[in-house]
Amino acid sequence: MLSGAVTFGLGGHFAATQFIHDQQARHLEELTEVVTRRSEFAVDFAAASLDQLASRGLATCDPAALQAIRLHVYRRSAVKDVRLVNADGSVICSAYSETLEFDKGWVDRGDMLASRDAGLMLFRVEQFGGDALGVLRDIGNNKALVAILGINSSLFDIMPAELRAHGQVLLALTNGAQLGEFMLDADKALPHPVDFEKRSARYPLRTTIRIDRTVLSTWNSQAYWPAIALSLALGALFGLLLSRTRRVEGPVADLDRALARGEFSPYFQPIFDLKTRQIKGCEILVRWLRADGSVVPPMNFIPLAESSGRIQGMTWQLLGRALADLQPHLKADKEFKLSLNVVPKHLLSAGFIETLRSTVGAAKVSTRQIVIEVTERDELDDLVRAAAVVSELRDHGFRVAIDDVGVGHSGLSRLKALGANTIKIDKFFVDTIAVDASTTTIVEMLVALARDLSMSVIAEGIETEEQVRALISCGVEEGQGYLVAAPLPVKEFVELLERRKSAGLDGTTQKAALVA
Ligand SMILES: Nc1nc2c(ncn2[C@@H]2O[C@H](COP(=O)(O)O[C@H]3[C@@H](O)[C@H](n4cnc5c(=O)[nH]c(N)nc54)O[C@@H]3COP(=O)(O)O)[C@@H](O)[C@H]2O)c(=O)[nH]1
Numbered sequence: 001m002l003s004g005a006v007t008f009g010l011g012g013h014f015a016a017t018q019f020i021h022d023q024q025a026r027h028l029e030e031l032t033e034v035v036t037r038r039s040e041f042a043v044d045f046a047a048a049s050l051d052q053l054a055s056r057g058l059a060t061c062d063p064a065a066l067q068a069i070r071l072h073v074y075r076r077s078a079v080k081d082v083r084l085v086n087a088d089g090s091v092i093c094s095a096y097s098e099t100l101e102f103d104k105g106w107v108d109r110g111d112m113l114a115s116r117d118a119g120l121m122l123f124r125v126e127q128f129g130g131d132a133l134g135v136l137r138d139i140g141n142n143k144a145l146v147a148i149l150g151i152n153s154s155l156f157d158i159m160p161a162e163l164r165a166h167g168q169v170l171l172a173l174t175n176g177a178q179l180g181e182f183m184l185d186a187d188k189a190l191p192h193p194v195d196f197e198k199r200s201a202r203y204p205l206r207t208t209i210r211i212d213r214t215v216l217s218t219w220n221s222q223a224y225w226p227a228i229a230l231s232l233a234l235g236a237l238f239g240l241l242l243s244r245t246r247r248v249e250g251p252v253a254d255l256d257r258a259l260a261r262g263e264f265s266p267y268f269q270p271i272f273d274l275k276t277r278q279i280k281g282c283e284i285l286v287r288w289l290r291a292d293g294s295v296v297p298p299m300n301f302i303p304l305a306e307s308s309g310r311i312q313g314m315t316w317q318l319l320g321r322a323l324a325d326l327q328p329h330l331k332a333d334k335e336f337k338l339s340l341n342v343v344p345k346h347l348l349s350a351g352f353i354e355t356l357r358s359t360v361g362a363a364k365v366s367t368r369q370i371v372i373e374v375t376e377r378d379e380l381d382d383l384v385r386a387a388a389v390v391s392e393l394r395d396h397g398f399r400v401a402i403d404d405v406g407v408g409h410s411g412l413s414r415l416k417a418l419g420a421n422t423i424k425i426d427k428f429f430v431d432t433i434a435v436d437a438s439t440t441t442i443v444e445m446l447v448a449l450a451r452d453l454s455m456s457v458i459a460e461g462i463e464t465e466e467q468v469r470a471l472i473s474c475g476v477e478e479g480q481g482y483l484v485a486a487p488l489p490v491k492e493f494v495e496l497l498e499r500r501k502s503a504g505l506d507g508t509t510q511k512a513a514l515v516a
Contacts, residue, residue: 024216025196027160028209032198034251035155035207039133039171042078043203046135046147047120049079054139059084061093067438069095074428080132080148087142089121099148102127112136113173113204122204124177133179155182159209160254164292166190166215174204252308255301258288264314265289266322267487270496271339271458271480274472279500281337283373283480284322285487286314312346316359323363325490329497330365339371339401347374348385353392367397373424375403383417390419401458405446416453423450425476427461433474434466440474447475 053072058065061084069082073095083094089109094100104126112121112134121136125148133149155169159182168190169182192213199206258264268282288296305311319340323330330336346352360370372393374386390400401422402415406429415423425446432439443459450457459471462481471479485496 028196028211029198031159032196032207032209035169035171035209036198036200036205039151039205039207040200040202042149042151043115043120043122043133043135043205046079046149047137050082050135050137050139050145050147053082054137054145059139059143059145066093066095067436071428078149078151080150083146083148085136085144085146087138087144089136089144091146092143099127102129104128107134109136113175115204116202120203122173124173124179131179151180152182155180163211163215164290166212168208168210170208170210172206172208174199174206179205251304252310255305255308255310255314258290259310259313259317261291262317262321263289263291264318265489266318266325267489268322268326268493269480269487270485270493271337271478272484274459274468274477274479277484279484279497280335280478281339281369281371282326282493283339283487284318284341286318286341287487287489306343306345311343312349315340315342315346316355319356319359320363323360323365326494327363327365329494330369334366334369337369337371337399338365339373341373341375341403344374344381344386347372347389348382353389353396356393356398357396368399371399371401371422373401373403374418374420383414387417387419394419394421404460406442415449420455422456422458424480425457425459427481430459430461430463430467430471430479430481433470434464440470443471443474443476451475 049072053059053069056068058068058072073079073082081094081096081099084092086092087109089107089112091100091106106125107123109121112123114121119137123134123136125132125134130150130152133151135147135149136144137146138144151171155171159167159169165188167183170178171180172178190210190212193210194213194216196209196211197206265287266284267287269285270279271281271283272279286298286302288298288301290296302311305314322338322340326338330338342352356370356372357367360367393400399422400418400420401424402418402420403424404426405415405423406426423446425443429439429443433443447457449455456478457476459467459476459479460481462468462471462479462483464483467481468479468483485493488496
């Protein structure tokens with residue numbers, strides 16, 4: 001009996017170990033495939049962007065064309081710059097001419113690698129801030145357009161949490177030129193590296209996931225002991241039972257675990273009166289605080305959260321935490337507004353208003369203090385329905401702001417039709433307001449439109465006093481930006497509010513002063 005159990009036990013040990021290793025190898029190969037696919041999509045995206053620019057006749061160094069290209073680049077987070085080049089690859093002009101200063105060097109056409117269909121040339125752009133991927137498309141007349149793609153940020157969320165401190169994700173050209181690398185601790189060497197490699201079938205790209213062998217013995221160890229126990233008891237059935245204990249892995253599973261562990265945290269960025277600098281409210285901006293101490297910025301997981309349907313749970317979790325964090329302040333200053341980003345799909349989903357009301361009601365916060373920010377970057381397909389939701393939200397006392405105005409999809413008529421309370425002018429315009437007369441005209445026009453529609457205006461991304469002065473002279477009253485504070489964790493944000501209060505720059509103090 002005992003020897004039978006030992007035999008089963010040993011058999012169980014080898015089979016379970018083998019099974020887990022096979023699972024691990026398969027899983028790491030799948031992750032390598034994911035990185036390769038992502039990089040291919042990034043190149044496809046860059047190529048489509050270049051084709052679109054060329055077809056719009058923007059492949060020139062004319063200032064208006066360069067401004068249009070800058071807007072195009074700005075909308076597409078992975079594309080850092082677009083350059084017009086000669087047939088030999090030498091640069092004629094660049095949409096963001098200052099990015100040329102970040103280049104450590106430039107590659108001759110002869111050193112670029114062709115895509116399989118020969119429609120694109122890929123090359124590494126060595127820059128001081130890290131390497132980037134150049135994607136060149138010929139456009140005729142001995143000219144070509146080049147998109148400069150930042151690729152690093154697409155690598156870091158791939159590694160399962162348990163392996164992150166013991167592995168590397170690398171993307172390189174097939175000639176060995178490295179394009180991007182993710183490693184939690186860049187100085188840490190992997191003592192026993194094992195490589196999982198994948199080459200793209202379409203582009204000269206090679207992905208490597210490098211893992212320290214020793215960590216594989218503990219990864220998925222949760223699956224090991226149940227497997228042994230079950231195999232002792234049930235002998236031949238252990239494989240089947242083991243498969244039930246297997247953990248699901250991958251970036252979406254990582255999101256699910258983060259949601260379950262409450263790792264999505266609200267950061268708060270003040271919204272202030274441009275003239276008095278009084279803080280009138282704040283915007284909630286999500287950060288993923290991982291157990292390993294790293295802070296993940298939203299653009300690295302919001303798109304996945306959206307496409308995988310996790311954005312809704314994440315948004316509710318975030319609002320619940322933000323309300324709890326700021327409840328004392330929201331109660332003390334009834335004019336203080338808390339803004340929450342909501343993606344259009346979520347806004348239009350069934351039960352959105354009911355859940356919002358019950359979440360805000362449970363926190364005993366007035367609906368008047370909550371602003372729903374809907375980005376204009378994503379198209380609101382069903383404008384009529386969106387306007388109905390906005391109207392119902394307003395009936396319940398909530399406020400609605402249209403975010404990123406000017407760079408999104410809405411024409412002015414769509415802005416009007418939505419019936420929001422506020423427009424938020426995108427940082428793109430704030431960046432150039434102090435230096436570009438055409439930007440001033442656009443901002444003045446948006447302010448005039450907002451006045452006609454009884455909407456308020458907030459300018460985003462204010463970094464300098466010069467920008468504040470220019471915005472005030474255009475008629476903008478409120479703003480947000482690093483000039484006052486970057487998005488802050490709750491403790492620092494509350495300290496900022498306290499400092500303001502002591503300096504007499506908060507809502508309660510000002511009201512008290514008016515009454516006195
Ligand atoms: N659906 C949701 N989207 C969210 C949520 N939280 C954030 N986001 C969206 O992610 C995008 C990037 O956000 P973030 O990295 O937080 O960047 C914001 C600010 O930090 C940044 N900012 C603000 N002031 C300045 C500045 O002076 N200079 C500078 N270089 N950057 C600045 O701008 C971003 C402001 O975002 P928004 O007002 O929303 O446009 C962003 O698109 C977020 O919307 C979330 O919970 N849900």
